[in-house]
Amino acid sequence: SPLGLLCCVLALSLGLSDLFLSVANKTLFILDLDIKTSGTGCVKVQKIECDNCRIETEKGTSVLQSIKSHKIDIRTNGGKVIGLGTLYGNTDICATEKGSVNIEKLQGTTINISTEDGLLKTKYLYAESASLSSESGDIMLGSVHGNTNLQTKRGSITVDSSDGSLKASTYHGTIDVYVSQLREVDLKSQKGSITVKVPASLKAYLELAGRKVDVSSEIQLKETQSASKDDHVTLSGHMNQRDEKDKWIKADTQNGKVCLKSQSWIQSVKLKSS
DSSP: OHHHHHHHHHHHHHTOSEEEEOBTTBOEEOSEEEEEOOTTOEEEEEEEEEEEEEEEESSSOEEEEEEEEEEEEEEEESOEEEEEEEEEEEEEEEEETTOEEEEEEEEEEEEEEEESSSOEEEEEEEEEEEEEEESSSOEEEEEEEEEEEEEESSSOEEEEEEEEEEEEEESSSOEEEEEEEEEEEEEEESSSOEEEEEOTTOOEEEEEEESEEEEOTTOOEEEEEEEEETTEEEEEEEESOSSOOSSEEEEEESSSEEEEEEOOHHHHHHHHHO
16 A cells, blocks of 8 residues: 555654554555664554565564564664464564563564563464574473574573474573474483473483473383482483483483473463463
């Protein structure tokens, strides 16, 4: 809609602090969308399809709803990034200072999100390759699909359900992950505890290491090996199989506890909805 695009241009040229871009329940097709606000200026964009979508704010909130783009690039210096519906496209989001990211659904080939002190949260993540990081904020994910890399120094990491390869590391925080299906899962913490929940029928090779390793009685490991050195316990074994080593879970914490628990998919859904 030329009128919608003209309103966008006028709003930017007039320097309005709050910008809202939409066209009454219809999808707006444009080539490139480039929005920049200062101070507490906010941006709301919904039902847009474009080649490139770039938004830059300072302390203001960015609200994006049902966006489809080849490239989604969002920068904020202390503001909030909120995603409603699905953000579809290769996505790069950077939130500095206390800026936070909270997105309902992300889908793309490559997805990169980083925060400094703020929370990083998404309910659904579908990507061939995803990298999410934070300096001191928590990373909270719902259902994750694909190859995912999570990293935080002082925050904790929670994944409600992982289907694919997952690598997660934190220095001070805890890690809590439910692995529904897997290829390779590598979890590391220096000072925090690690909790791994799996279906009782999962086939995997496991290697668990920490100050203490606790395996639920519902899980039967075969060909187990245990070693202890300098108050550090390592336990390895096969779960429901003996041959496959391309599907494995490794959990290692230097000063915390590792717990391996049995949890069904139904239980995970109930916990997420409670």
